[in-house]
Amino acid sequence: MSSIYEQIGGAAAVEKAVDIFYRKMLIDDRVASYFDDVDMDRQRAKQMAFLTMVLGGPSHYAGQDMRRAHAHLVKRGLGDLHVDVVIEHLGDTLKELGANEQQIAAVAAIANSVRNDVLGR
Amino acid sequence: MPRVHCDGRDLTLSSDDNLLDALLGAGVQVASSCRAGACQQCLVKAVRGVPPASAQSGLKDAQRAQGYFLACQAKLTEDLTLSLSAARELDTPGSVVSLDALSSSVVRVLVRPGAAFEYRAGQYVTLIRSDGLARSYSLASRPDSDGGCLELHVRVFPQGRMSGWLASARALHAEVSLRGPLGECFYVPGQPAQPLLLVGTGTGLAPLWGILHDALAAGHTGPIELWHGARTAGGLYLVSELEALAARHRNFTYRRCLLEGPAGVGVELGNLDVAVLASATSFEGRRVFLCGDAQLVQQTKRKIFLKGAAMREIHADAFLASPA
Numbered sequence: 467m468s469s470i471y472e473q474i475g476g477a478a479a480v481e482k483a484v485d486i487f488y489r490k491m492l493i494d495d496r497v498a499s500y501f502d503d504v505d506m507d508r509q510r511a512k513q514m515a516f517l518t519m520v521l522g523g524p525s526h527y528a529g530q531d532m533r534r535a536h537a538h539l540v541k542r543g544l545g546d547l548h549v550d551v552v553i554e555h556l557g558d559t560l561k562e563l564g565a566n567e568q569q570i571a572a573v574a575a576i577a578n579s580v581r582n583d584v585l586g587r
Numbered sequence: 588m589p590r591v592h593c594d595g596r597d598l599t600l601s602s603d604d605n606l607l608d609a610l611l612g613a614g615v616q617v618a619s620s621c622r623a624g625a626c627q628q629c630l631v632k633a634v635r636g637v638p639p640a641s642a643q644s645g646l647k648d649a650q651r652a653q654g655y656f657l658a659c660q661a662k663l664t665e666d667l668t669l670s671l672s673a674a675r676e677l678d679t680p681g682s683v684v685s686l687d688a689l690s691s692s693v694v695r696v697l698v699r700p701g702a703a704f705e706y707r708a709g710q711y712v713t714l715i716r717s718d719g720l721a722r723s724y725s726l727a728s729r730p731d732s733d734g735g736c737l738e739l740h741v742r743v744f745p746q747g748r749m750s751g752w753l754a755s756a757r758a759l760h761a762e763v764s765l766r767g768p769l770g771e772c773f774y775v776p777g778q779p780a781q782p783l784l785l786v787g788t789g790t791g792l793a794p795l796w797g798i799l800h801d802a803l804a805a806g807h808t809g810p811i812e813l814w815h816g817a818r819t820a821g822g823l824y825l826v827s828e829l830e831a832l833a834a835r836h837r838n839f840t841y842r843r844c845l846l847e848g849p850a851g852v853g854v855e856l857g858n859l860d861v862a863v864l865a866s867a868t869s870f871e872g873r874r875v876f877l878c879g880d881a882q883l884v885q886q887t888k889r890k891i892f893l894k895g896a897a898m899r900e901i902h903a904d905a906f907l908a909s910p911a
Contacts, residue, residue, distance in 0.1 A: 485897050492893060506888060510898050 469522030636667035706768035708797025791879020816859030871895035
């Protein structure tokens with residue numbers, strides 16, 4: 467069976483998805499402040515890698531990278547709520563791109579699997 | 588603790604230091620300016636050892652492969668032997684051939700490269716004076732215009748060492764070095780019907796001027812809208828030239844925005860980002876170029892992205908202030 471990454475259209479679709487997802491994050495007061503002083507192009511590249519990973523595309527994901535990348539945010543209060551917000555927006559993004567409930571649940575499960583890495587537990 | 592060998596000296600660095608500060612702290616002379624990885628003045632070469640990849644961002648592949656990296660961006664994890672002077676081999680010599688005032692605070696500087704110099708209008712160069720003083724300027728010219736000269740728009744600051752010099756006749760015929768070209772804020776042919784939005788403050792007009800002429804020369808047919816913002820009318824320049832272009836090219840619109848009045852035909856009052864954002868209900872599908880004041884560029888980038896422009900279509904060049 468092909469991955470959701472392939473089903474929704476590969477790299478081109480992920481690029482579209484990243485813009486939709488990033489906009490949702492930037493206008494959500496629950497998480498927006500974490501993006502205040504962030505270089506938008508670098509942030510986008512990271513989100514590209516993240517979305518590619520959770521969609522089952524070609525990625526070089528390493529739990530240790532996820533830990534290191536978020537350690538300073540955990541110090542600023544990053545917690546389960548924020549991971550929930552990410553998963554919520556991820557699901558809404560995929561819905562906009564035409565993914566079905568089953569696909570969205572599968573992606574949410576992968577995103578959930580890195581929760582402890584992100585939160586440094 | 589990584590050890591650095593350069594110019595016959597051995598230095599031991601703590602892992603928290605960036606290499607530039609560590610070298611300066613040890614009394615080693617290193618030219619530097621922006622400390623943000625943009626001007627590339629502190630470009631050094633690892634002649635032995637592997638430099639951190641994160642300090643090679645923005646360099647050409649060939650330069651990376653040769654071990655070049657930016658000292659201001661480098662936190663070392665392993666021992667290196669450095670050459671501080673190697674980067675000069677990458678520079679292009681040039682001479683200042685013309686200086687003329689574009690306004691009371693902006694000088695147009697033409698520099699003739701002494702060797703082949705490939706670039707795109709809208710990129711920037713770091714201009715290095717013979718005493719090592721350096722500043723980065725955007726390229727308003729196109730490679731096949733101005734007789735091959737590079738056109739820079741230099742904002743003259745009262746205490747500016749480089750700009751004050753360039754505003755004086757002393758700079759005329761001076762020999763300089765050029766590092767670059769740098770940056771990715773330029774027009775790429777293709778999609779000739781795509782609407783273009785060019786937004787700049789102050790001498791942020793320089794890259795936009797180049798990009799605009801590049802697009803027109805490439806036969807761009809889609810609407811091209813250029814916004815130039817300044818605090819007062821005195822900060823605007825090339826006004827009649829831009830008006831003439833707008834009269835000649837039906838797809839080109841020139842708009843001005845001033846923080847302080849008076850308003851007039853084609854002149855709005857208020858914040859540039861607010862005026863630009865209010866000019867359309869959505870920016871989806873536009874190719875956007877943002878140049879000038881760093882804070883304004885970052886804010887506008889975020890707002891325009893939120894209002895529909897795709898990130899990959901937003902090209903931004905935030906001007907960084909130089910130390911006095």
